[in-house]
Amino acid sequence: LQQLLKNCGIHKDNIKNIVNYASNNHYNKACSIFFDCMHNLPEGVLGEFITHPNEYFDESRKLYSRSSSKK
Numbered sequence: 001l002q003q004l005l006k007n008c009g010i011h012k013d014n015i016k017n018i019v020n021y022a023s024n025n026h027y028n029k030a031c032s033i034f035f036d037c038m039h040n041l042p043e044g045v046l047g048e049f050i051t052h053p054n055e056y057f058d059e060s061r062k063l064y065s066r067s068s069s070k071k
Contacts, residue, residue, distance in 0.1 A: 002015055005019070008038065010037050014033055014034075018033050018034055029049055031050045031056065032044075032046065032049045046059060
């Protein structure tokens, strides 16, 4: 997991947090941190945890739609 996160360009502090949460079965928190990192957002900006892959996809689409419409 650490190597995969590193390959995604995740900062080492965030890798540590993601791995720690995932190791302790807090997958929603780990996924939410990953989401924030991949979208260059401050941690917790969504105000809720990602709890399903479809939610990750939907939230990503919302962000990309907003950024595309601003251009």
